[in-house]
Amino acid sequence: MTTRDPNDSSSWRPATQLVHGGTTRSQFGETSETLYLTQGFVYDTAEFAERRFNGEEPGFVYSRYANPTVAMFEDRIKMLEGAEAARATASGMAAVNLALMAAVKAGDHVVAAKALFGSCRYIVETLLPRFGVESTLVDGTDIDQWKAAVRPNTKALFLESPTNPTLEVIDISAVADIAHSVGARLIVDNVFATPMFQSPLSLGADVVVYSATKHIDGQGRCLGGVVLSDEKWITEEVMPFVKHTGPHMSPFSAWVLLKGLETLPLRVAQQTANAAKIADYLAEQSAVSRLVYPGRADHPQADLIKRQMTGGSTMVAFEIDGGKEAAFRFLNALEIIRISNNLGDAKSLITHPATTTHQSIGEDARAELDISGGLLRMSIGLEDAQDLIDDIEKALKAV
Numbered sequence: 001m002t003t004r005d006p007n008d009s010s011s012w013r014p015a016t017q018l019v020h021g022g023t024t025r026s027q028f029g030e031t032s033e034t035l036y037l038t039q040g041f042v043y044d045t046a047e048f049a050e051r052r053f054n055g056e057e058p059g060f061v062y063s064r065y066a067n068p069t070v071a072m073f074e075d076r077i078k079m080l081e082g083a084e085a086a087r088a089t090a091s092g093m094a095a096v097n098l099a100l101m102a103a104v105k106a107g108d109h110v111v112a113a114k115a116l117f118g119s120c121r122y123i124v125e126t127l128l129p130r131f132g133v134e135s136t137l138v139d140g141t142d143i144d145q146w147k148a149a150v151r152p153n154t155k156a157l158f159l160e161s162p163t164n165p166t167l168e169v170i171d172i173s174a175v176a177d178i179a180h181s182v183g184a185r186l187i188v189d190n191v192f193a194t195p196m197f198q199s200p201l202s203l204g205a206d207v208v209v210y211s212a213t214k215h216i217d218g219q220g221r222c223l224g225g226v227v228l229s230d231e232k233w234i235t236e237e238v239m240p241f242v243k244h245t246g247p248h249m250s251p252f253s254a255w256v257l258l259k260g261l262e263t264l265p266l267r268v269a270q271q272t273a274n275a276a277k278i279a280d281y282l283a284e285q286s287a288v289s290r291l292v293y294p295g296r297a298d299h300p301q302a303d304l305i306k307r308q309m310t311g312g313s314t315m316v317a318f319e320i321d322g323g324k325e326a327a328f329r330f331l332n333a334l335e336i337i338r339i340s341n342n343l344g345d346a347k348s349l350i351t352h353p354a355t356t357t358h359q360s361i362g363e364d365a366r367a368e369l370d371i372s373g374g375l376l377r378m379s380i381g382l383e384d385a386q387d388l389i390d391d392i393e394k395a396l397k398a399v
């Protein structure tokens, strides 16, 4: 039984929305969000069931369509993002796939930035063409390439910013204008920016997707994803896809992720403060030949970052002199920072993109994206920043 309309709270500030937004309570008035671990729902009469199914009676019918705990998660993140509607999915990749599949049909065309997470590139380059959707990849930082790539049948433009793993930043407003000039939707994967530092919808994007697995959980527990957009598109295009193909988030994951949202601003702020200190330290090291950190004045797109983002990043990318061998020696000497391909976690994690997250895209694509053998991508956590710097210092000695 709902005792409060979650939509009343839309005027709250983000930190308040993330603690209380979307909460519905049962007749017991529990403090914490309830975990409705149920597949289905029962109806007192056959007539009532009929009305639920034909939409005359609002409510839940089956957890593949919607579930009260998942709905709380969707309402909470929807408020933060300033979106009209949201659908939560089982993983970030399910969200990316859902957003793209809902936007296109055979004969359509998609333009995407080359610098995409490996699995996102697989969908754009390999999967969509199998179903008759052509795709063009562009250098996302070059606005002229986006302009040249769109066609009358282009239905979706897709980008992530900052990019994984080289932390390039793409001008979302400029790409949104190009998308709208041909009647296409701009889909932004906002995972690296987090909802705390970048609001793609307010910059002109039509759809935002997240891997909730990253900062939103932030404690390494479960996978999740979400697609946010306008009510009409979510209802007419996204919802039928969810209902009939089954990528919906589990209630348990939604419950974990609701708790993650409560502490998201605190974690992202502290992890970013730690990351800034580590980036400044790495910039001074002779063994580090390249450092990319979106919070530093020497980032190649520092002006755009100022316009488009409200904070730096929890992520640091850097290149070690000596290629893969030196990078591996560095990784193997670390003790606190753990080798892992996940990111956004309370624990600092580091990955060698060329042999992990971006192994499958092949050598040529890696060269094009500046993913060298010496490149490392570090996700900074909540440990004491000095302990992390000590760990890095010791590992640099091993290089």
Ligand SMILES: Cc1ncc(COP(=O)(O)O)c(C=O)c1O
Binding pocket: 091, 092, 093, 094, 096, 117, 120, 160, 164, 189, 191, 192, 211, 212, 213, 214, 223, 224, 225
């Ligand atoms: C930018 C980006 N998008 C999407 C994903 C996919 O998320 P998930 O692992 O939750 O499916 C990832 C995962 O690393 C990512 O880095």
